[in-house]
Amino acid sequence: MNRANRYGVRSLEKEFPTEEICLSFLFDAQHGRQCSCGGTYKLRTGRKQFQCSKCRFAVSPTAGSIFHKSDTPLTLWFKAILIFSSAKSGISAKELERQLEVTYKTAWRMLMLIRKALSQGDDKLRGIVEMDTAYFGGVYKAGKNNERLWNSLARKTIVMGAVERGGQFRAKVVPNAGGKQHTDFLQENVEKDSFLMSDASRSLMSAGRLYDHYTVDHSKREYVRGPVHVNNVETFWSHVKRSVKGTHKAISKKYSQEYLNGFVFHYNNRHSDRERFGLLLGRLLQSAR
Numbered sequence: 001m002n003r004a005n006r007y008g009v010r011s012l013e014k015e016f017p018t019e020e021i022c023l024s025f026l027f028d029a030q031h032g033r034q035c036s037c038g039g040t041y042k043l044r045t046g047r048k049q050f051q052c053s054k055c056r057f058a059v060s061p062t063a064g065s066i067f068h069k070s071d072t073p074l075t076l077w078f079k080a081i082l083i084f085s086s087a088k089s090g091i092s093a094k095e096l097e098r099q100l101e102v103t104y105k106t107a108w109r110m111l112m113l114i115r116k117a118l119s120q121g122d123d124k125l126r127g128i129v130e131m132d133t134a135y136f137g138g139v140y141k142a143g144k145n146n147e148r149l150w151n152s153l154a155r156k157t158i159v160m161g162a163v164e165r166g167g168q169f170r171a172k173v174v175p176n177a178g179g180k181q182h183t184d185f186l187q188e189n190v191e192k193d194s195f196l197m198s199d200a201s202r203s204l205m206s207a208g209r210l211y212d213h214y215t216v217d218h219s220k221r222e223y224v225r226g227p228v229h230v231n232n233v234e235t236f237w238s239h240v241k242r243s244v245k246g247t248h249k250a251i252s253k254k255y256s257q258e259y260l261n262g263f264v265f266h267y268n269n270r271h272s273d274r275e276r277f278g279l280l281l282g283r284l285l286q287s288a289r
């Protein structure tokens with residue numbers, strides 16, 4: 001990333017030093033200053049409201065969003081959003097607590113609300129698409145001869161992922177890695193005229209028939225055959241695994257989709273800090289409406 005794309009806490013504090021400036025930013029992102037009656041909207045002092053100078057009509061730029069009910073100042077929300085959107089390996093509530101100098105409870109709540117706003121896009125991937133399934137967590141060992149394999153798998157979180165080469169990532173926590181799950185995941189996320197690259201696992205074979213399907217056989221230690229590979233998905237998996245280990249230690253199964261959405265958000269918006277911040281701010285403004 002070059003310098004021009006860098007946007008850190010210092011830049012943020014310079015751009016958004018006060019509550020009023022944050023509010024004005026949110027207002028201008030949604031409305032014009034000009035009222036249809038010919039008057040001009042101005043911030044009412046001490047309120048989260050803008051009022052027309054002529055007809056007195058009032059608009060709140062945070063209405064219906066999580067910012068409205070929150071006692072946490074916008075300056076702090078903006079900072080939390082920036083910190084989250086810059087933390088490529090994720091951030092724990094403990095770390096956010098330290099950086100924002102708020103209570104653990106506040107930090108945890110802010111993080112949960114941010115993660116909730118990060119649903120993945122629903123436009124389908126196309127072109128060359130890699131697909132792969134990964135197993136996360138669960139220290140339970142499968143045993144020397146896999147005699148405890150099913151127990152071990154039951155404790156793991158199964159995640160399906162697909163990435164368009166040079167494009168977006170989609171990832172979903174699934175209940176099992178059977179054929180139907182594969183078919184559903186692919187139909188939901190990948191356009192029919194795509195080239196599909198995957199491992200030669202049996203549960204993918206029938207799902208793959210919907211596509212121009214190319215496989216590498218991992219069981220025979222074949223990982224790359226010319227353009228046929230799933231390296232981009234695997235790089236993403238190992239990044240998530242390393243990050244979870246380093247940042248979060250363990251993630252409860254209940255929240256795993258939300259954590260995953262955070263990593264997908266970073267991947268899909270990996271080119272500019274400032275853009276990622278703006279995008280996430282916009283999502284939060286919309287999320288609770």
Ligand SMILES: [Zn+2]
Nearest residue numbers: 035037052055
């Ligand atoms: Zn007016």
